Amino acid sequence: MAIEVTPVPELKELTNFQSRYPRHLAVTGEGAVYTSVTSTDDNTTPPFAPVPGLDHVAAVSQYSESNKLNNKFSDWQRYLFLKTDGTVWTSIDELATFTPVPNLKDIVQLEQNYALSKDGSVWTWPDQDSYVPETYSDPAQITATPFSGLKDIRALYNNGRSRLAVDGQSHLWFWGSTVTGYSDGTTYQDHPVPVVFSGISKVTDAYIVERSIVALTSDGKVYAASIAADRISPDAKFTLLASGIQSIKGGGRHVIMQKNDGTLWGWGVNKNAELGYGTYEFSYKEPVPMQKPISVSLNGESIAFTNGVITRNGQNFIPLRSLFTKMGATIGYSMDKVVTITGTAADKTPLTIVINTVNGATTVNGKSVTLATPPFVVNGTVYLPLRFISEQLGAKVDWLPQESRIAISMK
Known part of the structure; x- marks a missing residue:
């Protein structure tokens, strides 16, 4: 879209x-x-x-x-x-x-x-x-x-039910609601008296994210602690999520972290692809990298995609029918979720690539090939490896980092 x-x-x-x-x-x-x-x-x-x-x-x-x-x-x-x-x-x-x-x-x-x-x-x-x-x-x-109960506070955080505060000594405080149960069985327990956590220090920023407290410390580490309990304890356990983080921003049900190298990472609920990882997986318990916008051109002409480029393990994947037909290939997709790509190889001989999108099994002209990262499906759209298939079709693929663009050329 x-x-x-x-x-x-x-x-x-x-x-x-x-x-x-x-x-x-x-x-x-x-x-x-x-x-x-x-x-x-x-x-x-x-x-x-x-x-x-x-x-x-x-x-x-x-x-x-x-x-x-x-x-x-x-x-x-x-x-x-x-x-x-x-x-x-x-x-x-x-x-x-x-x-x-x-x-x-x-x-x-x-x-x-x-x-x-x-x-x-x-x-x-x-x-x-x-x-x-x-x-x-x-x-x-x-x-x-x-x-009452708070002094020397430097920052406040409030999601409407649960509240956090960071004081002048970089201690983290909590008061408000913890939560248990789901759907019609959801229950909120109010804790009107602020408690200070003993298990985390040097806090510079914090948010309530879904049912967790997420906090950034001055040494660039991000920790999480659950509020899914009947009561909150001053010695609540904080688990390390990420290191090398310079800033975080909470979004209610998820958090986005910016690393020292400038990259963005997301954690939490991803029901509507909020984390920018290129999937609709409901949530992630470990931080995932946010995808950078990547454009693709073929012989200098910009290619419009129904869905964007997704990067997995350093490889770029594109929607099934978005590019390869423009390169002269014919695309087939069977009921058993097998993709067949037919065209002409670099040496001008006939080419047939068969990819099973369920188990990743791939053949080129009948010979088995192992893909470093198999194809995948996101929200009903099949994603195929751009470089592998393009080069099989005789194209030259260049990455232009200053433009965040993949330039494909073929005669």
Whole structure:
């Protein structure tokens, strides 16, 4: 599937971006806020427009709330805006009006209903939930109070249920929910009192990823610990995931890591190919390399693929019918998942390549050949080794690293 990337000219030098369907919010380096709302009818997104009445904004946070005050159900989207002067402003009427949040000053970070002050103190206010009557109050009024049990905090992380904090000594703290069970049997156990972990130190960054805590340390190592338990223990076991990492970014159910050599690696849930590994395997327990975009040309002409090039063990694979027919070959695919490629070899003799995509067994003109990495199937698409088949068909294959392009030439 081809993806078209379209620039958004009105958005320049972005410092913060939040997206919670259907509204998208962007903050520019000048402190202006732009918004766009995706149509729920045809799923189109109009151009971004500036939000009037807001300026000098450094960051934005948003989450959903609801209550049953006076036995009447109400729900709304809570928007919070951190300004460069350290004040926090809120809106509950889809950005029509904005009011300052009392008690919050010198704030440096917002994480939903938690705020971090410059002095290392953490502030919070109720996140209204129609299932939790004690959270009910006038939604137009936020009363922020100091959160006890934490001090000298340098960073906060909040996924809505579970929270993390890193203090000035690079210790990692946890409070909020652990989780057990699945589907209708999912149960959350609340742990309102923060605990500091003894099994990890020198923490510089951390996220809640699905049912795990993932943390990066100052020596470039990434560790994971499970929160799939009835309770969280201060001596929870942290398992090494990767080394040589310079930064990480959590995505809710997965995490992307950037190594010191610039390569990107993913870990966690991959249901919708979030890890960029070129598969739809539901999840990975070990980090996998994110695929770089690779283009292919034949005699100088760019080749369009229905699906992109996938690299496995240093070899590039392409979709079954994307290129080889342009090289004069005929492609056959049988019900027993065997690919047959017929064409002309480099010495102008007839060529027949037979590849069993189930077990990788391959023959060239009837002679068995062992492939270093066998073909594979991703989401119903068969991938074949580009260089091996191209060279069998008499083509010359060159890798142009500066262009991230594979150049194929044949007479």
